[in-house]
Amino acid sequence: MANSEQEVLSGLAELINEETGLPTDQVELDKSFTDDLDIDSLSMMTIVVNAEEKFGVKIPDDNVKDLRTVRDAVDFIVKQG
């Protein structure tokens, strides 16, 4: 199942909103998960696990630490899809 960049971005924004309450329009490609969106490692793991189900992909734990920005995550998921 292929996911477009826009679909993944808006889908991730929904997952982040669900986990943290952050408005979806604040989830932009160049934002850092930790510095800009204030998402800690526990929330990140929850978002990753939910993203795996939502987009039908696998995001191994070893790759999660490389997902620093929203763009990193979107690219990873688009490639996997």
Added chain:
Amino acid sequence: MSESTSVVITGVGATTPLGGDAPSTWDALTKGVSGASLLPYEWVERFELPVKIGATLAVEPDQVLTRQEVKRNDRSSQMSLIAAREAWADASRAAELEVDRERLGVVVASGIGGVTTLLDAYDILLEKGARRVLPLTVPMLMPNGPAATVGLEFGAHAGVHTTVSACASGSEAIAAGVEMIRSGRADVVIAGGTEASIHPLPVSGFAAMRAMSTRNDEPQRASRPYDKGRDGFVLGEGAGIVVLESEAHARARGAHVYAAVAGVGITSDGYHITAPEPEGKYVSQAIGFALRDAGLEPSDIVHINAHATSTPVGDIAEINAIRAALGSAADGAAVSATKSMTGHTLGAAGAIETIATVLALKNRLAPPTINLDDPDDDLTLDVVRVDPRALPEGDIAALNNSFGFGGHNVVLVLRSV
């Protein structure tokens, strides 16, 4: 007792089936309102539970907490956070509560812990596999989770503790907080209890032991301590938290003081895992210890918030124990069984009832015991019925009794200031 080891209550907070805070809960208690209703959960029918009633929170936690606070805390922790914030703000009412965080302790009890988190996580494990189990599952299900949440919120460094003694847990937490201050480990302790166990598994378990009322067609009349028609408790949920402070600390900052926790009495039955020791010997002893600790005489006690869960055996055993401990002075005490209104909130009960007792002393008003239509023939004490009763002016004192499965007996003596 010196001011440095005398312990006072300077703030109260609660979220209960009667109200989202302590004042609304107190208001409902004095008006004789029941918090029980038909349980609004589909699992009641799905599992064909014999018990279809309970006392759920009056105000849902997601109405007062942020989404993240709700997601990251078990319901029991959510409730402890709400009650602790209210208690802290209340303690800051007359004068800002400032305390060296290395002298701030926390004791928050739970009888059962994060049971909903635990069982929901198990469902996810079975249905979706280990990968889908949330990373916060363990800190959310651990029984010290609510205490940890409160400790984190207020940056407490003098120790964060959890007492787990079934339905005596909430009172035992306050007793433990008193000891922290008396021993010099803390100036201020946030103490109380919380419970969120209205889940099909605990309900099934309590129902299996026939401990709960099945008066499903009359939820508000189901919790009826001392009444001939009582048939068990109504399960409730909630949290009660108080701010305990050394009297010296409270006086120095000009705090508003509700009452003193003047005495603590703790004993254990060593008799049976669930049944109370029938003679009430160790309950009576705990009352005696608490009075001695407070330096008071039986005749000083004008009010008792009884444990009184509305089970056929428990209520009268407690009455007999009170009579044994206080003798003829028991006639001078107005007895309230507030579980008739709140339901039985297990690990939170002792804390919620401590707050009820403190507010009774402060307002000079003993709450009623509702549903006492046809008193048990063995009821020998003066139970307040229907309308609240005025308490005397001057220096007065009250008992709060709490007992739990496992034979735990905790008695607190509260004294007006």
